[in-house]
Amino acid sequence: MTRTLTTVADRVAAVAGVVSGAAVVAMTALVTVEVLSRDLFNVSTLIADEMSGYLLVALTFLGLAPTLRNGGFIRIDTYRARLRGRARLALELAIHLLAVGYAVLLDWYLWRLALDAWRLGTTSIQVSRTPLWIPQMCMAVGGLLLVFDLLARLVVVLAGGSADGDAPATSPEL
Amino acid sequence: MTRWLSRCVIAIAIVLLAALAVPAAAQPKPVAWDMVMNVGLTHFVGTVEKEFVEDVSKRTNGGLVVTLRPPGELPYKLTDYLRAVGKGDVQSCDVYMGFIAGDTKLGVLTGLPFLVATADELKKVMPALEPMIREDFARFGADILTWYTWPEQNFFGRGKPITTLDDFKGRKIRTTSPEQSEMLKRLGAIPVSLTAPEVPSAAQRGIMDAVMTAGFNLLFSKWYEFTEWAYLPDIHIGGPAYILVNKAALASLTPEVRKGLQDAAQAFQAKMLREIPAREQSDLKTLEQEHKIKLYKANPADVAKMRKMMEPYWDEWAKQGGPKTTEAVAQVRKTLGR
Numbered sequence: 001m002t003r004t005l006t007t008v009a010d011r012v013a014a015v016a017g018v019v020s021g022a023a024v025v026a027m028t029a030l031v032t033v034e035v036l037s038r039d040l041f042n043v044s045t046l047i048a049d050e051m052s053g054y055l056l057v058a059l060t061f062l063g064l065a066p067t068l069r070n071g072g073f074i075r076i077d078t079y080r081a082r083l084r085g086r087a088r089l090a091l092e093l094a095i096h097l098l099a100v101g102y103a104v105l106l107d108w109y110l111w112r113l114a115l116d117a118w119r120l121g122t123t124s125i126q127v128s129r130t131p132l133w134i135p136q137m138c139m140a141v142g143g144l145l146l147v148f149d150l151l152a153r154l155v156v157v158l159a160g161g162s163a164d165g166d167a168p169a170t171s172p173e174l
Numbered sequence: 175m176t177r178w179l180s181r182c183v184i185a186i187a188i189v190l191l192a193a194l195a196v197p198a199a200a201q202p203k204p205v206a207w208d209m210v211m212n213v214g215l216t217h218f219v220g221t222v223e224k225e226f227v228e229d230v231s232k233r234t235n236g237g238l239v240v241t242l243r244p245p246g247e248l249p250y251k252l253t254d255y256l257r258a259v260g261k262g263d264v265q266s267c268d269v270y271m272g273f274i275a276g277d278t279k280l281g282v283l284t285g286l287p288f289l290v291a292t293a294d295e296l297k298k299v300m301p302a303l304e305p306m307i308r309e310d311f312a313r314f315g316a317d318i319l320t321w322y323t324w325p326e327q328n329f330f331g332r333g334k335p336i337t338t339l340d341d342f343k344g345r346k347i348r349t350t351s352p353e354q355s356e357m358l359k360r361l362g363a364i365p366v367s368l369t370a371p372e373v374p375s376a377a378q379r380g381i382m383d384a385v386m387t388a389g390f391n392l393l394f395s396k397w398y399e400f401t402e403w404a405y406l407p408d409i410h411i412g413g414p415a416y417i418l419v420n421k422a423a424l425a426s427l428t429p430e431v432r433k434g435l436q437d438a439a440q441a442f443q444a445k446m447l448r449e450i451p452a453r454e455q456s457d458l459k460t461l462e463q464e465h466k467i468k469l470y471k472a473n474p475a476d477v478a479k480m481r482k483m484m485e486p487y488w489d490e491w492a493k494q495g496g497p498k499t500t501e502a503v504a505q506v507r508k509t510l511g512r
Contacts, residue, residue, distance in 0.1 A: 038366075042346065044364070046349065046355060047367070049367060049369060120257070120313065121277075122257070122277050124276050125253055125273060125275045125276045125350075126350070126367070127350075127352050127365075129276070132276065
């Protein structure tokens with residue numbers, strides 16, 4: 001069961017990572033087009049700055065789950081590395097429960113933000129008048145993927161495994 | 175003796191407690207509100223708002239204490255103000271119409287180019303518009319306490335001056351809204367989107383020839399450092415700017431406190447509507463005399479042509495907002511005979 005869950009979490013994170021990477025490419029392309037069109041053709045896209053902001057938000061939030069999966073977040077191992085056996089397991093559980101709690105709270109507010117923008121018809125004040133629920137929904141979806149990934153890790157820890165790989169949580173070399 | 179002494183102490187304590195309790199019961203606790211601002215405390219508008227909150231405290235006999243919060247002090251962006259006040263996260267705000275353009279069309283229709291040009295015209299149209307805008311803001315849970323206006327928006331630029339309608343062709347002008355972009359396209363200019371911090375360097379590098387703002391803002395932001403001329407057709411009035419309150423918070427005030435607040439708001443509005451247009455005139459003079467900016471008043475025939483160019487757009491824009499916006503634009507046009 002934990003293996004299936006880990007596989008699903010891996011795949012979901014991989015897809016989110018691809019979308020996040022595409023946002024970087026799109027952002028780079030948009031800024032390049034804006035610079036060239038302004039300099040060479042005296043024309044502005046009028047949306048480069050605004051859309052780059054939305055793409056930055058999308059790549060950040062959709063990149064949360066893949067970054068966690070790949071061990072990309074900063075982690076301070078002062079105590080965790082010194083603990084063994086049940087004490088290590090207890091610490092892992094506490095950390096994951098805290099992380100899930102924080103991520104759920106954050107995502108709850110992100111969904112509320114996006115749904116409020118949708119309900120009230122809020123748009124940006126810039127030239128494009130983009131409906132704000134669209135970039136805000138990217139944040140909420142990214143937050144949801146992070147919650148899912150943290151829950152998958154929590155299940156692995158509860159099953160006695162290590163959230164960081166195949167080695168068990170009680171393994172002395174971790 | 176000891177018994178007598180302890181009785182005395184108890185009696186004194188009871189008298190003291192009663193003395194403290196009586197004024198506490200007679201004096202209700204003052205209501206504390208926060209008001210998020212559009213500008214800093216040292217800006218002219220900020221100084222008048224400081225007088226306004228002091229007046230509120232005086233007129234309500236200390237029953238309502240409003241604390242001014244400059245932008246950035248509380249975690250709300252200017253574009254969030256209407257929703258933050260509506261939800262009751264903050265009880266009051268001062269917000270320029272441009273910042274709530276993503277939430278309301280009715281509340282910003284006076285920003286349509288060449289529809290409402292001056293503060294006097296705004297005063298004429300607001301009695302009919304205000305109830306419609308109030309109804310729209312009620313969707314969010316907010317109400318209008320009062321409104322005022324920033325000065326007329328005009329063109330300020332460098333390089334070859336714009337002095338007639340024909341001079342717009344091919345000129346790169348900063349835009350901050352779709353309405354401005356549409357106007358620039360119709361005038362033959364090239365709209366350029368830039369954030370405020372980019373403006374000085376963009377002007378110096380020739381990425382942009384002009385901005386649309388008021389002399390009042392040009393002076394305060396020190397953008398006169400790169401400006402050489404001003405073309406003044408009065409594109410649109412810079413208002414209304416709204417003082418909004420949370421509907422529930424307003425309703426929860428006692429009738430006396432509410433009246434004190436509303437009286438203070440009326441006095442604030444009167445002062446702003448008197449002082450801001452006067453300041454714009456004196457600031458334009460300062461720009462001309464101290465900063466050597468050449469001022470070109472637009473030819474009335476050119477203004478009439480620009481207005482004519484924008485007329486079809488007013489209707490297109492109104493249709494996008496639905497029947498209420500269409501009705502409001504028609505009402506404004508009727509009031510001003512446009």
